[in-house]
Amino acid sequence: MKNTALRISSRQIVLLNALGSHHNLRRAAEAMNTTQPAATALLQQLEETLKVSLFERHSRGMRPTPYGEVMIRYARGVLHDYERADDEISALIDGGAGLVRVGSVMGAVPRPLTPSLAAFKAAHSRVRVSVEVDTSDALVPAVLGDLDVAIARLPDQFADIDVEVELFEEGEAMSVVARPGHPLVDARGVTLADLVHLTWVLHPSGSPMRRRVEAALQDASVTRALDIVETTSILATTALLERTDMISVVPLEVARYYARYGLLGILSVELPIAMANLGIITRKSKELSPATRGFLECLRDAVQSS
Numbered sequence: 001m002k003n004t005a006l007r008i009s010s011r012q013i014v015l016l017n018a019l020g021s022h023h024n025l026r027r028a029a030e031a032m033n034t035t036q037p038a039a040t041a042l043l044q045q046l047e048e049t050l051k052v053s054l055f056e057r058h059s060r061g062m063r064p065t066p067y068g069e070v071m072i073r074y075a076r077g078v079l080h081d082y083e084r085a086d087d088e089i090s091a092l093i094d095g096g097a098g099l100v101r102v103g104s105v106m107g108a109v110p111r112p113l114t115p116s117l118a119a120f121k122a123a124h125s126r127v128r129v130s131v132e133v134d135t136s137d138a139l140v141p142a143v144l145g146d147l148d149v150a151i152a153r154l155p156d157q158f159a160d161i162d163v164e165v166e167l168f169e170e171g172e173a174m175s176v177v178a179r180p181g182h183p184l185v186d187a188r189g190v191t192l193a194d195l196v197h198l199t200w201v202l203h204p205s206g207s208p209m210r211r212r213v214e215a216a217l218q219d220a221s222v223t224r225a226l227d228i229v230e231t232t233s234i235l236a237t238t239a240l241l242e243r244t245d246m247i248s249v250v251p252l253e254v255a256r257y258y259a260r261y262g263l264l265g266i267l268s269v270e271l272p273i274a275m276a277n278l279g280i281i282t283r284k285s286k287e288l289s290p291a292t293r294g295f296l297e298c299l300r301d302a303v304q305s306s
Helices: 010-022 025-031 036-050 066-093 106-123 136-143 208-219 234-243 252-260 290-305
Strands: 055-058 061-064 099-104 128-133 149-152 163-169 174-178 199-202 227-230 247-251 278-283
Touching: 010 025, 010 036, 010 061, 010 066, 025 036, 036 066, 061 066, 099 106, 099 136, 099 290, 106 128, 106 149, 106 247, 106 252, 106 290, 136 149, 136 278, 149 290, 163 290, 174 208, 174 252, 199 208, 199 234, 234 247, 247 252, 278 290
Parallel strands: 099 128, 099 149, 199 227, 199 247
Antiparallel strands: 055 061, 149 278, 163 278, 174 247
């Protein structure tokens, strides 16, 4: 199969992407504005070129074989890269000098993300920067798509994917927070068992932070089911805490940042949560733009100085 990729047409790439979305040849053909016979011919030519079967035909549609899953993944990568090139060209036409898409977990926003962005924009004022803050389980797959770089943890389920990870921080400390003036903010000797009757604002189920919180509660022999509001938004979290006696778990750096401005109070409860190391995550097989390489230099400098 060596060098056969050079004989794959753009129409076949679009077809693979459409089949990956629709699992039906007729609907895939409609999505790419062609006829079903033409789409069938494109797929047959591609399978003959690769000398493997890419899809299994069933009465309810088409299911990709392991070879088909590989080709769908790479087709989507090609289309994402094309969209990125189109965005960068548009930025240049509009007088800009490129676009960098950055993702970060909440705990890395105060540092190293903020100082690295400040340094980068001071030196590259014409480069547009897009920032997305989310959980690691959402950011890591996004590196395979739209994001250029993420500051995140590598969840176990993504250990073998096409990403490069530069670890830079030992597991960060976490803290339990509430509104200033909450009855437990100034209390001493607070335990996790004292908090189970409260409503908790936590990341969604399955996220790395949520799993660590649940594990800490189990280790403390707290078996009562919690009353939980799920969100990844720090704005929603602080707004809920401001108006209620709810509590939340956030990275210590974030808690200290908001506490300095009187927006959060930090409870004295010990929270034995060992978060996985943070790292700079990029896609191995993706050629980084000059703007992205420039941002990475600023990010690495911020990591080293923090």
